[in-house]
Amino acid sequence: MTTKVLALPSKVPAAEKLSIKKLLRTMWRQRWLYFLMTPTLIYFVVFKYGPLWNAQIAFKDFKPLLGVWGSPWVGFEHFGTFINSFYFTELMANTIIFSVAKLVLGLPLAVIVAIALHETWLLRFRTLVQTAIYLPHFLSWVIMFGVMLVILSPGNGLLNAIIERFGGEPIAFLTSPKYFRWVVILSDIWKETGWGTILYLAALLAISPDLYEAAAVDGATPLQRIWYISLPGILPVIVLVTLLRMGHILEAGFNQIFVLYSIPVYSVGDIIDTWVYRQGVLNFQFSLATAVGFFKGVIGLVLITISNRVAKRLAQQSIY
Amino acid sequence: MKSWKMIFVVFVLVLSQILAACGAPATPTEVAPPEAPEAPAEPTKAPEPTTPPEPVDITMWLQATVTEAGPPPDDWIAYDIIREELGINLEYVIIPPAGDGEAKLNAAAAANDLPDFFQVTSTNRGGERDNLVNYYELGLVAPVDDMFAMMPERTKNHYNNQNLLDLLTFDGAVYGLPAPPSIPKREGFVIRQDWLDALDLEAPTTPEELLAVAKAFTEQDPDGNGKNDTYGIGAFIEGPGVGRRFNFVFGAYGVLDVWNFVDASPDKFELNVRDPQYYEAMQVMVALNEAGVVDPDWPTLSKDEFRARWKQGRFGIMWEDFAALSNKSNYEPFDTNFPDGSWTPLPALIGPGGEAYYGLDDAQFNVFAVSQRAVDEGKMEAIARLLEWIATDGYYLLGFGEEGVNFNLDEKGFINIDGIDEAQAYSAPERQPFTQMRNQLVFYNTLAEISARYPNYTTEGGREMTPIDTYLSFFQSQNWVPAFAKLLIQPPANAADFERFYNEGIIQFVLGQKELTPESWAEFLAGLDGQGAKEYEAAAQQVLSDAGLLK
Numbered sequence: 001m002t003t004k005v006l007a008l009p010s011k012v013p014a015a016e017k018l019s020i021k022k023l024l025r026t027m028w029r030q031r032w033l034y035f036l037m038t039p040t041l042i043y044f045v046v047f048k049y050g051p052l053w054n055a056q057i058a059f060k061d062f063k064p065l066l067g068v069w070g071s072p073w074v075g076f077e078h079f080g081t082f083i084n085s086f087y088f089t090e091l092m093a094n095t096i097i098f099s100v101a102k103l104v105l106g107l108p109l110a111v112i113v114a115i116a117l118h119e120t121w122l123l124r125f126r127t128l129v130q131t132a133i134y135l136p137h138f139l140s141w142v143i144m145f146g147v148m149l150v151i152l153s154p155g156n157g158l159l160n161a162i163i164e165r166f167g168g169e170p171i172a173f174l175t176s177p178k179y180f181r182w183v184v185i186l187s188d189i190w191k192e193t194g195w196g197t198i199l200y201l202a203a204l205l206a207i208s209p210d211l212y213e214a215a216a217v218d219g220a221t222p223l224q225r226i227w228y229i230s231l232p233g234i235l236p237v238i239v240l241v242t243l244l245r246m247g248h249i250l251e252a253g254f255n256q257i258f259v260l261y262s263i264p265v266y267s268v269g270d271i272i273d274t275w276v277y278r279q280g281v282l283n284f285q286f287s288l289a290t291a292v293g294f295f296k297g298v299i300g301l302v303l304i305t306i307s308n309r310v311a312k313r314l315a316q317q318s319i320y
Numbered sequence: 321m322k323s324w325k326m327i328f329v330v331f332v333l334v335l336s337q338i339l340a341a342c343g344a345p346a347t348p349t350e351v352a353p354p355e356a357p358e359a360p361a362e363p364t365k366a367p368e369p370t371t372p373p374e375p376v377d378i379t380m381w382l383q384a385t386v387t388e389a390g391p392p393p394d395d396w397i398a399y400d401i402i403r404e405e406l407g408i409n410l411e412y413v414i415i416p417p418a419g420d421g422e423a424k425l426n427a428a429a430a431a432n433d434l435p436d437f438f439q440v441t442s443t444n445r446g447g448e449r450d451n452l453v454n455y456y457e458l459g460l461v462a463p464v465d466d467m468f469a470m471m472p473e474r475t476k477n478h479y480n481n482q483n484l485l486d487l488l489t490f491d492g493a494v495y496g497l498p499a500p501p502s503i504p505k506r507e508g509f510v511i512r513q514d515w516l517d518a519l520d521l522e523a524p525t526t527p528e529e530l531l532a533v534a535k536a537f538t539e540q541d542p543d544g545n546g547k548n549d550t551y552g553i554g555a556f557i558e559g560p561g562v563g564r565r566f567n568f569v570f571g572a573y574g575v576l577d578v579w580n581f582v583d584a585s586p587d588k589f590e591l592n593v594r595d596p597q598y599y600e601a602m603q604v605m606v607a608l609n610e611a612g613v614v615d616p617d618w619p620t621l622s623k624d625e626f627r628a629r630w631k632q633g634r635f636g637i638m639w640e641d642f643a644a645l646s647n648k649s650n651y652e653p654f655d656t657n658f659p660d661g662s663w664t665p666l667p668a669l670i671g672p673g674g675e676a677y678y679g680l681d682d683a684q685f686n687v688f689a690v691s692q693r694a695v696d697e698g699k700m701e702a703i704a705r706l707l708e709w710i711a712t713d714g715y716y717l718l719g720f721g722e723e724g725v726n727f728n729l730d731e732k733g734f735i736n737i738d739g740i741d742e743a744q745a746y747s748a749p750e751r752q753p754f755t756q757m758r759n760q761l762v763f764y765n766t767l768a769e770i771s772a773r774y775p776n777y778t779t780e781g782g783r784e785m786t787p788i789d790t791y792l793s794f795f796q797s798q799n800w801v802p803a804f805a806k807l808l809i810q811p812p813a814n815a816a817d818f819e820r821f822y823n824e825g826i827i828q829f830v831l832g833q834k835e836l837t838p839e840s841w842a843e844f845l846a847g848l849d850g851q852g853a854k855e856y857e858a859a860a861q862q863v864l865s866d867a868g869l870l871k
Contacts, residue, residue, distance in 0.1 A: 064432040065459045065692075086817045086851065149625075154616040155634070156549065175619045177833060262620045263557060263827045266820055279816030281423050282443055284454045286430045 058291035071287075078291035085279075087270065095271040098252035101185045103245050110193050111238060114200035115230055119222065133194025141259040148174070148187060148260070180265040188256060199241065200234050207233040239317040247304040250296040272296065375403060376702040378694075379411045379435040383421060383686075385759040389752035390414075396754065398717055405713075406705055414756060419443035422451065429460050436694035437703050439760060440496065440687040445559055448687040449487055449807050452496045455689065462695040463493035470701060471708035477764045478711060484685055487807055497707075499686035500764040507679060508795035509568040510645065512636035513664040515542035515550075526670055527572050527604045530637070534613035537636045543658075552613035554635035556621040560819065561826040562605065565626075565639045567679045569604050572671030573597040577680045578822075579860070581803045586870045589861040591853060593826075597673065599841055605830045619827060633658055642791035648777050649749070651785060659781035665794040678798035682806045686760060710761050719762040720746040720772070721754055727772075735772035746772075805869040809860045818851045 027034060053068070058078060060071040082088065113133070120126050136144070151158045152173040160170040173179045211229050220228065254273035261269035272292060280289025312318040384391075391414050392398070402410050413435070415421040421441035428434050434455070440448040455461045468475045477500075479485065484498035511523055516533070519540050524530040534552025536542070542550055555565035560578050567576060574582045575592040583595070592598050608614050615635050617625075630638055631654040644650050645663060654661060668676040690703055710718055720727045720735060726746045727735050737745040746755065755762075763769050774787045812818050825844045828834040845853075864870045 062430070063458055064430055067432070085814070087820065149617070149620070155551070170616070172616055172831075174617075175831065263820075263823045264619050264831050264833065266824045270820070275816060277423070278820075279814075281426055282419060283811070283815050284426050284429070284451075284458075286426075 055290060055294055057287045058294040060287055062287040062290075074287075078285075078288045079295060081288055082292050082295065085275075087275065090267065091270060091272050091275050094268060095250055095252045095273075097181065098184060098257070098271060099245075099249045101181075102188050102253070103242070105185060106189045106193055106196065107238070107242065107245075109189060110196035111200055111231075111234070113193060114197040114204060114234075115226055117197065117201060118204040118230065119226070130194070130197075133197070135194070136191040137195035139191070141255045144187065144191060144256075145259045148183070152183065174260065175262060175264040177265050177268045180261070180268050184253075184256065184260060184269065187260070188253060199237055203234040203237040204230060235315065236317050239311050239315055240319055243304060243307055243311060243319050246307045247300040249303055250299055375407045375409045376699055377409045377411065378437060378699060378702055378706060379413065380706075381413045381415045381425070381435040381438040382757060382760045383417050383439050383441060384414045385756050386752045387417065389749070389756065392753045392756060397722075398714065398754075401714070401717070402706065402709070406702075406709055408702055408706055410706070412757075415439070415441060417441065422447075425451070429455055429458065432460065432693065434460055434691040434693065436697075436699050437688065437690055437706075440689055446682055446684065446807050447811075449496075450810055452488060452687055452689060453490070453810065456490050456495050460692055461495050461689045462692045462700070463495055464497055464690055464700075465494050467497075467690070467700060467704040467707075470704035471711065474708050474711035483804065484683075488687065495689065497688040497690075499688060499760065501683050501685040502759075503765060503770070503792065504683060505679065505681055505796045505798070505800050506643070506792060507564075507567075507639060507641045508791065508798070509639055509666045509668070509678070510637075510663040510791075511666055512537075512542070513662045514658070514660050515636040516664075518542050518544060523664065523666055524669065525667075526672075527569060530568070530669055531604070531607055531611060531613070534608065534637060535611055538611075538613045542636060543633055550633070551615040551635040553608065553637045554615045554626060554630055555618045555638065556623060556626040557619055557827075558623065560823060562830055564679065566605065567639050568637075568666075568669055569608070570598075570601045571677040571679065572604075572669040572675060573601040573673070574671070574675040574677055575601055576677055576801055577682075577803070577806075579803070579806060579809070581680070581801050581806070582675075582677065584864075584870055586865060589864060589870060590857055591848070593822075593845060593848065597671070597675075599836075599838070600672070602826070602829055602836055602841070606832065606836050609830055610832060619831065630654065631657060633661065642787055642795060643774060646785055646787040646791050647774060648747075648785070651779065655779040655781055655783065659779075659783075662783070665791055668798060676799060678795070678800050680803045680806075681800040682803045688760075707761065710757070715762060719755060719758045719769070721751055726751060726754075732768075734768045805864050805867070808863050808867055808869070810863070812852055812856045812859075814852060818848075818853075818856065821847060821851045 057068055057071060059073055059075060060068075061074045061077075062068070062071045066072075085091075117126050117129060139147075149157070152160070154160050154170040154172040157170075157173075159173070164170055171179060173183050207229060211233075212225055215225050215229060250272055252271045252273070254271070254277070257269055257271055257274055258277070261274065276289045276292050279285060280292065308318050308320065391412065399410060399412075402408050415424055415438075418441070422443050425434070425438065425441055440452050440455075442448045442451050444450075452461065468479065479497060481498065481500070484501070485494055488494055488496035488498055511533075515537055516523060519536050519542050521533055521536055522529075524533045537550055537552040539548075541548065555563070557563040558565055564577065570576050570592075573595075575595050575598040576582075578591060580590050580592045580595055583590075615621075615629065621629070627644060627650075629635065630640070633654075668678045670676045690700060694700065694703065716723060716727075716729075721744075723729060725740075726744055727737055727740065730736060735746070737747065742748060743750050745751065763773075770788070774792070776784070776786045776789075778784055825834075825847065829836045829840070829844070834840055861870070
């Protein structure tokens, strides 16, 4: 009995030593893999971890001449300024609405399109569709705005011409608070869904054809094949994408909103990032801008942690 | 194992390339300076003290004169002259206008990396001084008083306006170089004369008549093409609230722009929205929009889109810059589309109270600054040398090109292009990259310049165009509200929120998203007070009183 008790603690450090040694040995054995990883690691250190040092200006009254370190500390003042700002609730609401809507409506659509493309037996048709739906991704939002103006303008827009043909009144889609959110969400889906299918298509192609063949032999219908093979096969990717998007929940697409919004739709279109641009960057309040960035990062981290746990429990999937 | 070794070798090679690329910027700057002086030094092998000094590197950020034209090419002759004659390696960077340029400058300022010499840029018209104040308070810009003696000719022609210098003087020292103001009072109220004639209408003189004419333009097919594709009024948002493209409405009520300069006195200096007449002007705006006589895209249009639309004959009443309207290159597309079309300038509309103000004369001028870092590195003298050269020996080269190749000078000093190849003429689009600095650093509005920039011409349809006589002179002769003092007013601390509340509130009323009633208007004003409007007004009044500008 006593020997056992005594032996236990003495064993633990031994085991630790062993594991470190083992780890080092494994690392050495896989040294080339680690070596191949170094450029990525260097990238992260230089561009992601390095700048974290500068994030301290979120807690400081940043003065360029004094530098990041020399600027005086002000604690949580900038966070207070942001949270107490007149439009805080509205900015948060708009941001989250856009983010969630793009995720909730955009993701299933991308999955459906990917599955449809995967299922089609007309290869040429598939290539054609793929090219067509990838295309908008490569247009900048400035160009997209031009296209949308031609379609949505209440004066001579294509859509309004159709509405008028059917006896309706033209709708100012881009300046009406009633429609603006839909314009943002749908235009984002139009632009990005095609590109979003790539990941799912890749995952679908990784599913072993044997499974489909076996299912066909067993008499499964195409829908059953999708439901029981395709979807479970790409579930890890869906979970991964969703989890990663949770980390960016407070980023609702600055470029898009910045190009599309105008004063009449600020109430439904102004998001955190556009506010930061106006108040932080244009009014030279970089500490405030950084504080908001920090705030967004923390929320993203919390959300990603929670949703990872939830995913682990409910879907037995997680990113770590 | 062999393959692993191969991978390793390849990897090391790739990595060394990447690292070399990362370090690249440092190498040329370190190597270049010794190389440059060596060349002139070698032939004579003279003793070291007499060798010419090393060329000074000057980085200069300016806005473009013609944004779509692009920068001059690297082999531009001016770069060589500046290097050889002035001993300056000039790095000339064109920055975007308005907010984009401001964001770029602010980012550089935050990194304490402002260029040696730069044009201060702002989102808001007249906001350049505010930004300069920011940079001054942060210690990022240097006083330029010493430079004036170093560039006598330039100072005489460009920096001779004491009012402007005073505006840029902080704590007894001048911190910015004010470029001569662009031609003042250069925008105005114009109408399609051919549309008026086609519908047999008189030009409007009051807001009510404006509504009636705009309605006719919208509904009675003034261009006679059988389609319902025209609007009365065209505009876009330029400036706070609905912007100054609706000056013809607000002027009739004496409530132009944000601040009330019409009724300003030492005891009273307020926002225009407090004036009961502003409410009346808003009622007109609401009526115009409700009647559907304003091009409905106006709140989202950019300046370029707006300009494309009047050239396409989409509307017949607008507020426009005289050069954008009538200069040859701007007018040509309109003339091609509508050979019989013509724009007539109109006087201010007369409001019910008899008021008829045209616009706000807020003395626009560009501001240029020298960064403190450049002065610390001993570059001030070189910057002054460059600026003086631009005002003297380099004047024609940077303003028009090479004499005999791109332009001719007559005996009176006026510019012409007689016998010059059309594509080589200083006014040709191909030559625009070579004169990008002209509006920023070269011109100072001499008679010769103005007649070279806005010449009379005959359109292809045979119409005689006289931009200065027809439009500019007319606009300038109208009743403008002097508002020079506006530039002194600093934005409030919560600028983004205040501006949004103000702009959004006004636009919502105008577009009918919120009903305009005395109650809702009072609510809006109360909301503005909640955003600190009273404090903002008090601060503005204080600043203007201190400067002795409220009389």
